[in-house]
Amino acid sequence: MQISVVIPFYNDYDFFPEALASVRRQSYQVAEVVVVNDGADQKSRQFLGQFDDITVIHLPENSGSAAARNVGIIAAVSSWIAFLDADDVWMDNKLAMQVKFLKDNPHFDGCHTGVCTFNQDGILNTYLNKPGNLKISDMLIDTHVLPSALMIRRQALLDINLFDVKFRCKQDQELTLRLAVSGYQVGFINQCLMKLRRMDHGNTTSSGHKILAGAWQMLRKHRNLYRQYPGTTAKFIYFSLMTAGGKMHGLERKSCFMLGKTMARVFPSLRSLAS
CATH class of the missing domain: 1.10.287 (Helix Hairpins)
Known part of the structure; x- marks a missing residue:
């Protein structure tokens, strides 16, 4: 199962090395890491240029994470896409667990995992109470799937025309709603395999x-x-x-x-x- 990792990057200088290191530590090796530099300037070009094992796509203007992910999906060479935000971190066995789950449950077109929130002091909360198979009604109510926890067939994303770039928030919920409406099934692994950073580094x-x-x-x-x-x-x-x-x-x-x-x-x- 060939996997491309898509990482949108926008001024995440402090956190990106840790995110990338968590990809490198995966027990299941990926085919490529596609980093989309969302609003490239000289500083970001130089920063990302120091990593020699990633593919970097530079966007001249900041267009938002939905647009950046779409560019990465289109450029990816693999049949499967795993998203990672530049300030989040994967557990070492995250992809291996998802590959096993999807091979054991071939009727699913993708899967996501439980989430732990963390900051500089450690783990804050763990979220495992999610539906085992996402339905339309679930996705109309709440955001159950975070991008950094999701691995999905690339073709499924292409079939529903990718992320809606008009959304600057809730684009992940909107995407998974359209997946459910189109009949694609997304399963859930009831383990914390992704860490979501909670830190006030924004407004x-x-x-x-x-x-x-x-x-x-x-x-x-x-x-x-x-x-x-x-x-x-x-x-x-x-x-x-x-x-x-x-x-x-x-x-x-x-x-x-x-x-x-x-x-x-x-x-x-x-x-x-x-x-």
């Missing part, structure tokens, strides 16, 4: 705004699907409000949490989520 309030903007895009683009699956709209809005609120401050934070709690009182299906 957290801006991240909250992006989450709400991405939620609005999801609702507009897939409004017909939300109508077909009663109850998913309220749950999706609730999760989006609570997640966005957690990344905001002051009145905006309070407003998101207040709206979420109000929804939980109005919609009985949300009460167990809010308890």
